[in-house]
Amino acid sequence: MALPGLVCANGHANSPERLACRLCAAPLSGPTRTVARPPLGAVAVSTGEGFVLDRTAVIGRRPRASRVSGSDVPQLITVPSPQQDISRSHLELRLEGWHVVALDLGTTNGTTLHREGYEPLRLRPREGVVLHDGDLLDLGDEVHLTYGEKS
Numbered sequence: 001m002a003l004p005g006l007v008c009a010n011g012h013a014n015s016p017e018r019l020a021c022r023l024c025a026a027p028l029s030g031p032t033r034t035v036a037r038p039p040l041g042a043v044a045v046s047t048g049e050g051f052v053l054d055r056t057a058v059i060g061r062r063p064r065a066s067r068v069s070g071s072d073v074p075q076l077i078t079v080p081s082p083q084q085d086i087s088r089s090h091l092e093l094r095l096e097g098w099h100v101v102a103l104d105l106g107t108t109n110g111t112t113l114h115r116e117g118y119e120p121l122r123l124r125p126r127e128g129v130v131l132h133d134g135d136l137l138d139l140g141d142e143v144h145l146t147y148g149e150k151s
């Protein structure tokens with residue numbers, strides 16, 4: 001996907017809203033230009049696995065893609081849920097422009113967002129929340145995901 005961005009002296013593409021490169025902290029200035037969207041970070045799963053956010057991800061105990069729009073074929077991430085607290089398709093992490101949006105897929109047991117400095121927030125079903133670096137998403141069954149914007 002191509003979108004307007006700012007490129008640092010080391011060639012990293014960034015959101016035009018940033019003042020410093022998310023990867024190397026070099027200052028960003030000058031006109032925006034059209035860039036290919038880089039991966040918007042990565043997710044560490046509490047099971048020890050992880051994945052890169054180069055496209056939408058659907059996470060669950062038996063995830064399925066509900067819809068496939070154009071070239072953005074979601075990656076399906078299976079997590080263990082011995083108590084079946086986690087729904088089959090539990091959470092979607094969607095790339096929207098330069099943002100990563102977390103969406104609880106109307107699950108039975110819900111998803112809780114833990115953000116530094118805030119009270120834990122239970123996501124409303126199908127209502128997207130833009131993730132920040134370091135956010136932790138609790139899916140239940142002792143499985144959580146940690147988002148990092150540096151991939």
Ligand SMILES: [Zn+2]
Pocket residue numbers: 008009010011012021022023024025026
């Ligand atoms: Zn950079």
